[in-house]
Amino acid sequence: xxxxxxxxxxxxxxxxxxxxxxxxxxxxxxxxxxxxxxxxxxxxxxxxxxxxxxxxxxxxxxxxxxxxxxxxxxxxxxxxxxxxxxxxxxxxxxxxxxxxxxxxxxxxxxxxxxxxxxxxxxxxxxxxxxxxxxxxxxxxxxxxxxxxxxxxxxxxxxxxxxxxxxxxxxxxxxxxxxxxxxxxxxxxxxxxxxxxxxxxxxxxxxxxxxxxxxxxxxxxxxxxxxxxxxxxxxxxxxxxxxxxxxxxxxxxxxxxxxxxxxxxxxxxxxxxxxxxxxxxxxxxxxxxxxxxxxxxxxxxxxxxxxxxxxxxxxxxxxxxxxxxxxxxxxxxxxxxxxxxxxxxxxxxxxxxxxxxxxxxxxxxxxxxxxxxxxxx
Numbered sequence: 001x002x003x004x005x006x007x008x009x010x011x012x013x014x015x016x017x018x019x020x021x022x023x024x025x026x027x028x029x030x031x032x033x034x035x036x037x038x039x040x041x042x043x044x045x046x047x048x049x050x051x052x053x054x055x056x057x058x059x060x061x062x063x064x065x066x067x068x069x070x071x072x073x074x075x076x077x078x079x080x081x082x083x084x085x086x087x088x089x090x091x092x093x094x095x096x097x098x099x100x101x102x103x104x105x106x107x108x109x110x111x112x113x114x115x116x117x118x119x120x121x122x123x124x125x126x127x128x129x130x131x132x133x134x135x136x137x138x139x140x141x142x143x144x145x146x147x148x149x150x151x152x153x154x155x156x157x158x159x160x161x162x163x164x165x166x167x168x169x170x171x172x173x174x175x176x177x178x179x180x181x182x183x184x185x186x187x188x189x190x191x192x193x194x195x196x197x198x199x200x201x202x203x204x205x206x207x208x209x210x211x212x213x214x215x216x217x218x219x220x221x222x223x224x225x226x227x228x229x230x231x232x233x234x235x236x237x238x239x240x241x242x243x244x245x246x247x248x249x250x251x252x253x254x255x256x257x258x259x260x261x262x263x264x265x266x267x268x269x270x271x272x273x274x275x276x277x278x279x280x281x282x283x284x285x286x287x288x289x290x291x292x293x294x295x296x297x298x299x300x301x302x303x304x305x306x307x308x309x310x311x312x313x314x315x316x317x318x319x320x321x322x323x324x325x326x327x328x329x330x331x332x333x334x335x336x337x338x339x340x341x342x343x344x345x346x347x348x349x350x351x352x353x354x355x356x357x358x359x360x361x362x363x364x365x366x367x368x369x370x371x372x373x374x375x376x
Contacts, residue, residue, distance in 0.1 A: 005029065005066070015040055020076070027059055030075045034063060037073035039141065044075050046118065046140045054109030056080070056129055056138040077138075078131075082258075085135065085186055086125030093189040096223055098261045102128070102135040103183055104250040109137040110179065111241035114172040117146045121170055122155040123178035125185045134258040146171055157203055158191055162233050165207035173235035176244070180230030184213050187223075222249040 006019035015032040032040045047058040059076035066072060085102060088094055094102075106128055113120055120127075121142035129138045142154035153170050161177035164170045181192035188194075192213040196202040205211050212231040215224050226249035229239040244250065255261050 001062075003029075019079075026079055028077050028079050030077065031072045034071035034073050040073055040075055043140050043143075046143050047075070047077070050113075050116070050118075052109060052112040053133065054105050054112060054136055056136045080129035080131040080136065080138075082130035082132075084126050084130065085128040085182070088130065089125055089186045089189045094186045096187060096220060097255065099183060099186045100223075100249055100252065101255045101258075101261050102130070102186070103179070104245070105135040106137060106179065106182070107241050107244050107250065109135075110172075110175055111245060113137070113143075114146075114175070114241055119144055119146055119170060119172055120175050120178075121153075122159070123175050123182055124156055124159045125182050128182070130258070132258060134261075144170070157199065157206070158193060160203075160206055161235065162206055162208075163235050165203055169235070171235065172240070173238045176230050176238045176241065177232075177235070179244075180227050181213060183223075183227055183230070184216070187219060188216060220249075222247070222252070225249070 001022065003020050003022040006021065008016050008018045009028075011017075014036055015030050017028055017030045020027055020029040030040060030043075044058075044061050047056070048061075050058065057078040059078060061073070061075050064072050064074060082088075085094075106123070110120070110123070120137060120140065121144060122139060123137070127137065127139040129136050144151035144154075151170075153164055153167060155164060155170075155174075155178070157165065159178040159181045161170075161174040164174050184192045193202045193205070196205075210233065212233060215227050215231075219227075226244070226247050229244065229247065232238045239247070
């Protein structure tokens with residue numbers, strides 16, 4: 001199969017994401033040097049085992065030798081044209097009905113993943129992609145098997161559950177906590193922990209205080225109760241994805257299509273060029289060397305401090321020289337015939353016009369402000 005690599009739209013420490021075309025179809029390709037491609041191969045193995053309307057679609061993989069005479073491992077994924085939930089919320093908070101519409105699809109995706117024995121480990125708005133049919137879960141760079149107790153702890157600190165921040169465990173219930181944080185991100189347009197002075201403070205609160213993110217008082221009682229079921233510090237008390245699907249907050253979804261949601265929410269992105277959604281706002285990493293699952297060779301506060309120094313509070317802005325791995329932002333366009341990770345003939349494309357390619361290096365910003373009513 002011959003495909004053509006377009007412009008680079010994202011760079012990280014170990015991989016690059018580009019647009020690509022094949023027989024008129026547009027997709028995204030995430031590439032890393034073959035000698036450093038084990039993380040990307042792990043992501044490929046997980047993504048290729050999944051098939052759900054609520055998970056970004058795997059399109060194939062191959063190995064190419066390109067202009068720099070280096071072998072590259074390439075992971076192909078569908079391309080989602082309307083950006084991410086983080087981008088949608090960044091223009092101003094999403095209305096509650098739109099939030100419920102998208103979150104229902106995310107919960108359906110989590111129910112599927114958890115039934116497969118998988119934990120995503122990095123649920124947040126930036127990893128929920130919006131396409132013609134609604135929302136899909138993407139970016140499986142931190143995902144792991146539930147049974148894999150030796151797997152490194154990963155994710156984005158601002159969205160981490162208490163037990164994850166403490167380095168104790170990361171299971172299906174941890175995804176549910178992150179889901180609750182994502183709902184707050186969507187309905188406020190800001191971070192789930194907005195009033196923080198430094199990374200150490202927010203991580204310490206997540207790990208060792210009795211606090212949970214504040215629930216905005218302007219939400220309906222159903223939405224507040226839904227968040228209450230997600231944001232319980234004891235993971236055994238959180239509702240499962242299957243239980244959440246029966247919650248009234250998700251049962252009263254009034255939209256029939258993603259088009260209705262986009263038309264009713266002026267802050268929702270209408271194109272990738274308008275929103276600059278290829279830029280990312282947070283780092284999500286694997287912290288296996290920083291937060292031992294069972295070792296207590298360093299103090300609890302020391303583990304949290306090292307974690308905070310590694311990633312930090314999301315800056316909710318993007319600069320050209322930032323590294324970021326959060327790139328599974330893709331859309332399918334009927335591309336068929338991808339190879340099974342054999343040597344291919346990828347090449348830089350000079351025949352695709354700039355109008356056909358997503359432009360990168362667009363700075364996106366997000367308000368970070370208090371969103372809970374005083375005294376609530």
